[in-house]
Amino acid sequence: MYDEICEQPAALTRTLKSELRAAERLKRLVAANPPRFIVLVARGTSDNAAQFARYLIEICTGIPVSLAAPSIFTLYQANVDYRGALVVAISQSGESTDINVVLERARAQGALTIGITNEPRSSMVPLAAHVFLVRAGKEKSVAATKTYTGQMMALYLIAYALGARIRIADLERIPAWTEAALGLAPAIEALAQRYRFMEQAVVVGRGLNYANAFEFALKMMETCYVVAERFSSADFLHGPIALVEKGFPLFLFAPSGVTWPSMKEMLEKLRHLKAETLIVTDRQNMEAPADAGRAIVIPARIPELFTPIPYIIPAQLFAAALAREKGLDPDRPRTLSKVTQTL
Amino acid sequence: MYDEICEQPAALTRTLKSELRAAERLKRLVAANPPRFIVLVARGTSDNAAQFARYLIEICTGIPVSLAAPSIFTLYQANVDYRGALVVAISQSGESTDINVVLERARAQGALTIGITNEPRSSMVPLAAHVFLVRAGKEKSVAATKTYTGQMMALYLIAYALGARIRIADLERIPAWTEAALGLAPAIEALAQRYRFMEQAVVVGRGLNYANAFEFALKMMETCYVVAERFSSADFLHGPIALVEKGFPLFLFAPSGVTWPSMKEMLEKLRHLKAETLIVTDRQNMEAPADAGRAIVIPARIPELFTPIPYIIPAQLFAAALAREKGLDPDRPRTLSKVTQTL
Numbered sequence: 001m002y003d004e005i006c007e008q009p010a011a012l013t014r015t016l017k018s019e020l021r022a023a024e025r026l027k028r029l030v031a032a033n034p035p036r037f038i039v040l041v042a043r044g045t046s047d048n049a050a051q052f053a054r055y056l057i058e059i060c061t062g063i064p065v066s067l068a069a070p071s072i073f074t075l076y077q078a079n080v081d082y083r084g085a086l087v088v089a090i091s092q093s094g095e096s097t098d099i100n101v102v103l104e105r106a107r108a109q110g111a112l113t114i115g116i117t118n119e120p121r122s123s124m125v126p127l128a129a130h131v132f133l134v135r136a137g138k139e140k141s142v143a144a145t146k147t148y149t150g151q152m153m154a155l156y157l158i159a160y161a162l163g164a165r166i167r168i169a170d171l172e173r174i175p176a177w178t179e180a181a182l183g184l185a186p187a188i189e190a191l192a193q194r195y196r197f198m199e200q201a202v203v204v205g206r207g208l209n210y211a212n213a214f215e216f217a218l219k220m221m222e223t224c225y226v227v228a229e230r231f232s233s234a235d236f237l238h239g240p241i242a243l244v245e246k247g248f249p250l251f252l253f254a255p256s257g258v259t260w261p262s263m264k265e266m267l268e269k270l271r272h273l274k275a276e277t278l279i280v281t282d283r284q285n286m287e288a289p290a291d292a293g294r295a296i297v298i299p300a301r302i303p304e305l306f307t308p309i310p311y312i313i314p315a316q317l318f319a320a321a322l323a324r325e326k327g328l329d330p331d332r333p334r335t336l337s338k339v340t341q342t343l
Numbered sequence: 344m345y346d347e348i349c350e351q352p353a354a355l356t357r358t359l360k361s362e363l364r365a366a367e368r369l370k371r372l373v374a375a376n377p378p379r380f381i382v383l384v385a386r387g388t389s390d391n392a393a394q395f396a397r398y399l400i401e402i403c404t405g406i407p408v409s410l411a412a413p414s415i416f417t418l419y420q421a422n423v424d425y426r427g428a429l430v431v432a433i434s435q436s437g438e439s440t441d442i443n444v445v446l447e448r449a450r451a452q453g454a455l456t457i458g459i460t461n462e463p464r465s466s467m468v469p470l471a472a473h474v475f476l477v478r479a480g481k482e483k484s485v486a487a488t489k490t491y492t493g494q495m496m497a498l499y500l501i502a503y504a505l506g507a508r509i510r511i512a513d514l515e516r517i518p519a520w521t522e523a524a525l526g527l528a529p530a531i532e533a534l535a536q537r538y539r540f541m542e543q544a545v546v547v548g549r550g551l552n553y554a555n556a557f558e559f560a561l562k563m564m565e566t567c568y569v570v571a572e573r574f575s576s577a578d579f580l581h582g583p584i585a586l587v588e589k590g591f592p593l594f595l596f597a598p599s600g601v602t603w604p605s606m607k608e609m610l611e612k613l614r615h616l617k618a619e620t621l622i623v624t625d626r627q628n629m630e631a632p633a634d635a636g637r638a639i640v641i642p643a644r645i646p647e648l649f650t651p652i653p654y655i656i657p658a659q660l661f662a663a664a665l666a667r668e669k670g671l672d673p674d675r676p677r678t679l680s681k682v683t684q685t686l
Contacts, residue, residue, distance in 0.1 A: 036379060036380070037379070037380055037407065037409070039407065043577060043578060043581045044578065044581030044582050045581075045582070047578070047581075054412065055412060055415060055419075058412070058415045058421055058423050059415055059419045059421045060421075062421060062422050062423050062424050063423075063424060064380065064382065064409055064423055064424060064425065064428070065409065066380070066407055066408065066409035066410075067409075067410075069397065069398060069401070069553075069575075070577070071549060071550050071575070071577065071602070072398060072401045072402055072550075075549075075550055075601040075602060075605070076398075076402045076550060076601055078401055078402045078403075078405060079405050080401050080405050080406075080407055081405050081406060081407060082407065085407070098577065199543070200542070200543050200570040202570075206414060206418075207414050207415075207418055207419060210412075218582050218583065221572075221582060221583045221585060221586050222582045222583070222585045223585075225585060225586050225588070227543040227545075227570050227572060227586060229570060229572060232412075232414070233685075234386060234413070234414065234441065234685035234686075235386060235387065235390070237683050237685055238386045238387030238388075238390075238683045238685070239387050239388070239561050239564060239565045239676075239679065240561070240564045240565070241678050241679065242564060242565045242566075242568060242676040242677055242678050242679050243564050243568050243570060244678065245568070258418040258419055259414070259418060262418070262685075262686065273678065333585040334585055335584050335585050335587065335616065336582065336584065336585050340580050340581045342576075342577035342580055342581070342605075343577075343605065
């Protein structure tokens with residue numbers, strides 16, 4: 001897992017370079033025939049990438065996005081009307097039966113279909129009209145890391161194709177920002193010690209980093225067996241905040257940008273409750289007078305739109321380091337296998 | 344909270360009777376002008392009702408449904424294209440600023456708008472073109488119960504208006520099924536003792552009962568301060584199942600119907616891991632040879648489509664009873680207030 005975390009800058013550069021052509025092709029196609037709405041289909045870590053894309057695409061293109069519930073097709077045999085839709089299926093292995101079923105049905109209905117996968121020879125590839133390959137190389141650890149960020153890069157390209165004002169030159173800067181975040185590894189390893197006996201936690205993110213809250217929590221559940229909840233800061237205030245007592249551990253994604261005021265307000269509330277907070281943030285926010293508790297400070301000034309990939313890096317490093325502190329093998333979590341078949 | 348749980352059969356009957364006319368009116372309206380897709384907007388417990396409706400509407404009408412992320416409007420000021428959409432906002436109080444902002448913007452864009460609220464004089468009412476009132480009477484407990492099921496009843500009526508093959512005669516049976524579930528109160532109170540020192544848990548549901556997993560977990564978080572995760576059985580297999588060790592407590596919604604085979608398979612897996620399971624189910628499933636661990640058996644034979652309301656009753660009773668066992672006041676959870684204002 002640690003090695004694969006470190007491979008991400010190179011994998012991201014490869015994915016961006018090789019898939020730009022697919023994005024330009026898609027751009028021409030949708031310019032002629034814009035989709036009515038977009039449906040994203042995925043499970044597990046790929047579903048977290050889908051959650052990111054949901055915000056990205058709605059914010060940057062205004063096209064409505066829905067995250068599919070595959071059981072509606074596989075168990076209930078419903079016939080959802082996907083005519084005129086763009087359906088994007090995301091799967092590391094390309095072998096998730098339920099995801100592929102939705103893709104097949106959507107294509108049969110006349111939807112424009114895209115598959116995003118790390119495996120060029122997987123079952124998903126012939127099912128989708130267009131394929132974006134994540135060029136991350138074989139992922140060996142059960143806990144997905146480099147395929148998550150690779151999927152996000154492919155999704156930036158798809159947003160670009162759909163008309164988002166994203167400059168390719170900005171996407172090209174993401175690998176360097178990711179590299180800068182990787183430089184935090186020694187500090188994060190030292191920090192992880194403190195959490196050796198943590199058994200439960202809450203992760204909070206908002207907007208474009210909401211998906212990262214899901215992904216960080218999933219990594220802690222899979223590799224550290226910490227019961228890690230995940231919420232948007234708004235949903236958290238609608239009930240779950242009652243959980244928080246003195247010393248309760250919370251992790252918050254807090255980049256500069258439109259989500260910072262609400263995140264800062266939440267930090268003040270949590271300080272009042274004497275919770276123990278750790279934020280992933282940048283220097284700019286650290287200058288603001290927020291008593292933020294512990295902080296992991298990304299050493300780069302990143303526009304909020306491009307924070308999600310660099311900001312998940314410290315979380316991945318933290319989960320890998322904490323698993324080691326707990327005497328666990330993050331590459332082989334109990335009960336799990338790399339390809340999960342569900343219907 | 345306990346009193347309001349018990350008021351539900353009467354509240355459901357009232358809501359169904361008084362809102363049937365609104366449903367018939369909506370039915371005529373959408374027959375002439377069917378929506379391209381549907382957007383549901385809510386937070387907290389109301390968002391769990393929205394999650395239920397997402398399955399209900401897609402399964403029964405085939406119209407695609409999306410759950411809105413309000414921050415896309417309120418923080419990012421994005422202009423999502425809701426022309427031709429039906430936008431349904433759900434709020435117990437009708438005073439959630441972010442929900443009302445989305446409703447207002449959607450209406451300005453020409454979307455057909457519906458508001459579902461318990462408060463006829465709330466800010467939401469004049470903002471929506473059509474209103475479905477939940478006739479639950481004032482909800483005093485901070486933990487929502489009767490407004491959740493009332494919202495679900497309103498959402499059945501909206502699905503009916505959208506062309507779902509739901510007979511009003513079947514909806515009229517829901518209060519009696521709910522009453523039957525309430526008869527389990529003494530057994531559930533005895534059962535709650537066992538969980539006095541439970542600090543974390545997982546709730547699993549699928550399909551139409553997926554939302555109930557969210558709602559049960561939320562009730563345990565709000566009133567019992569149990570760190571309660573919630574998953575669909577499929578998502579749970581994609582990672583979080585690694586959490587489960589000997590004695591780990593899991594709660595599963597397991598009605599008869601299309602979700603039962605996958606739920607039964609999961610129960611077998613959990614038995615193998617020596618987890619402690621408690622299922623909410625019916626007599627029919629108990630006859631099948633599944634070693635299901637502990638069970639709460641609903642004393643009625645309910646078609647799966649109508650299980651979500653009766654099945655949440657034991658969960659509400661359990662949360663109220665467990666809070667009492669833990670010496671907590673479920674009506675006044677720490678940190679929370681009845682109306683939550685977020686942006």
